[in-house]
Amino acid sequence: MSKLVFITGATSGFGKAAAEVFASNNWNLILTGRREDRLQSIKTELETKYSISIYTLVFDVQQKAAVFAAIQSLPENWQAIDVLVNNAGLALGRDNFDEADMDDWETMIDTNIKGLLYVSRAVLPYMTKRKQGHIINLGSTAGKEAYEKGNVYCGSKAAVDSISKGMRIDLLPHHIKVTAIHPGAAETEFSMIRFKGDESKAAAVYAGYTPLSAKDVADVIYYCASLPAHVCINDLVLTCTAQANSFYTYKG
Numbered sequence: 001m002s003k004l005v006f007i008t009g010a011t012s013g014f015g016k017a018a019a020e021v022f023a024s025n026n027w028n029l030i031l032t033g034r035r036e037d038r039l040q041s042i043k044t045e046l047e048t049k050y051s052i053s054i055y056t057l058v059f060d061v062q063q064k065a066a067v068f069a070a071i072q073s074l075p076e077n078w079q080a081i082d083v084l085v086n087n088a089g090l091a092l093g094r095d096n097f098d099e100a101d102m103d104d105w106e107t108m109i110d111t112n113i114k115g116l117l118y119v120s121r122a123v124l125p126y127m128t129k130r131k132q133g134h135i136i137n138l139g140s141t142a143g144k145e146a147y148e149k150g151n152v153y154c155g156s157k158a159a160v161d162s163i164s165k166g167m168r169i170d171l172l173p174h175h176i177k178v179t180a181i182h183p184g185a186a187e188t189e190f191s192m193i194r195f196k197g198d199e200s201k202a203a204a205v206y207a208g209y210t211p212l213s214a215k216d217v218a219d220v221i222y223y224c225a226s227l228p229a230h231v232c233i234n235d236l237v238l239t240c241t242a243q244a245n246s247f248y249t250y251k252g
């Protein structure tokens, strides 16, 4: 029987690439995001290409009531979720702490931290009921070590790192695995969102070296999800070869 993965932020980047990797391995998918048109075209494309089924849910992870309403609306035959990939997230701005836009801070905290908490709590009853499951949280190298002008984005990902550790302990009695994956710089729509559509600033982030691709990260997400039930990768950092940590990239 096919397994079922629930992926947030499936309209772009890691989430979209992960959807394809899971589909190509015969998993059924629940794909979520705010951009319904993209979810529909990804569903059509992957269902045509692979013998799998896809269910889409449109919601903003910041909206607690909407998250619970959407996830609780899943039909019974879509409730046996094996893996949840908490991927939806973003950075907004790259500014000194004393100058950053505080609305950007609110959005990052509400999305990267609170959104992950809401989705996890809404999906968990489907896992605890079956006494099995796996939650994969997307952190970042930014959460391992703060960098200049990263302040609240780095803090939000440090929270994902710490919350993942706590989730892992508390969910053990339910036989639910928790994995935190922390990628370094990867070329997706991430920097275009961070720099609010400024193409030259976004491109500069990836100039002079080969960053990770969305597929690189998706393959690692799938690897963690496909291990035997008794094996759990708890914490995983991956970067491109040119990157040593969150703030040092060799551009030689």
Ligand code: NDP
Binding pocket: 008, 009, 010, 011, 012, 013, 014, 015, 032, 033, 034, 035, 059, 060, 061, 062, 087, 088, 089, 090, 091, 111, 115, 138, 139, 140, 141, 182, 183, 184, 185, 186, 187, 188, 189, 190, 191, 193
């Ligand atoms: P993208 O911008 O390409 O994709 C982000 C995804 O998150 C989109 O599908 C978007 O969907 C979704 N999303 C954003 N805000 C919300 C929201 N409020 N509600 C629902 N969905 C939302 O970025 P990446 O794929 O690069 O990033 C994915 C995750 O990986 C993020 O958590 C990011 O912080 C993290 N990360 C990224 C790295 C990178 O260098 N790219 C490195 C390390 C971690 P939609 O707009 O349709 O809602």
Ligand code: 8X3
Binding pocket: 139, 140, 141, 142, 183, 184, 185, 186, 246
């Ligand atoms: C995204 C990677 O280095 O831009 O989390 O913060 S970085």
